Amino acid sequence: MTATVAETPTSPDAPEAARPVPVGRVLRFELVKQFSPWRIRLLIILCLIGPGILIFGIKQQATLPSDTLFGRWMHETAWAGSLVTLGAAGTWALPLITSLVAGDVFASEDRLGTWRHLLVAVRSPRRIFAAKAVASLTAILLLVTGLFVSSVVGGLLAVGDKPLIGVDGHSLAPGDAAVRVLMAWVCALAPTLALAAIGLLGSVAMGRSPMGLLLPMIAGFGMQVAQMLPLPVVVRLALPGYAFISWIGLFDEPQQLGPLLIGIAVSLVWAVVATALAYTLFVRRDFTNLTNDGTGRRALTLGVLPMAGVFLATIGVLAAATGASGSGIDQSKIQQSVATAFAHLYRLQEQELNRPPVTEAQLAASASCVKSEGLTAQEGPGNDWRCTVSWHVPGVSLTGQAVYQLDVNANGRFIADGDGPQEVNGYFLVHTSDGDVPNPLWQFDGNIDLLPTH
Incomplete structure (x- = not known):
């Protein structure tokens, strides 16, 4: 038999003992519990000082994480360090944070056997769920804010507020760069909320089982692995993890907002659905079972299957709405992106060498790219693309x-x-009158809009 505690309607004249405890009091109690464990306090310290220390450490090194997006610019501007931190956080830190916070908020009561005491004190499962969910969200927002503030302050102290080179090679003024970096961190909250909601669902559904604690990490890492696989673009966009990547479009010109907005919307849908499922499971659970290790079949029918349905439905909606198919990567997109980035960075190189300024229109840069020497279809990802860039100097x-x-x-x-000629892109430094400086044309990043362009 399932036993639950229901809220009993009360009148203003009812005795105090019959009324559920106000949500505000329950929330204060849950916030105290949320920040009491040593692991949460340690996380707060790490988030507040970790990124700043890392950026200071990289500043003292001669080498840079050039294989990381914006990593090669970490010695040039503070904003690059914050974006490198955001990229790493989306892969590792944020799934871990959501696991330790949201993934354990309900399961801890099962391990301690305190549900009956909590229900007697509060007299409302609904208010308990709301308080725990809000307390988890508060802790997660605090930790993410700590990562952002630490990365920005550390970068400003180590490098300074200087222009940032965008993902297509154009230069962003410090003020513009600061706004876009803030927007990127705000956008990353959407997939973080999706993982937190999955954590709530796992914490409710798995009971004392450690799988509830691990579920956000497994889901987060799984989504990141999926983004590395050659999946169709609509499948990629239907996963909340894509929003941890699509903020890159903010640093393109014009900004690639389509994939970013889709990623945010998908993440928020997952967050709402997973939270609603967690709430449904929680108010229906049997609180008289002191050895609850999960709800078994109900966890499958009210947890896994609905989320799988949301995923499949999202794929169908995106396929119909965007018309996207295949990988979204083709020869024309690569050629345009390479030529645009090269033209922007060529102007930067000319400036470093104190040569007369030129414009992109004067350069008229173009790129001819082939995959596998033209022996395969000229589309899709791979490390076998080769491009020849041509340009004209006035x-x-x-x-x-x-x-x-x-x-x-x-x-x-x-x-x-870069694969030559050496005086253009064959060496990572260029010689100037003030000494050697990084060659912007030696290596550069680019980003392709996976959605159809018209």
């Missing part, structure tokens, strides 16, 4: 050419590695 009759090897990831991001 007053020079010859056409300049440079070769790049491209490693195009399935999520649309690519790294272009």
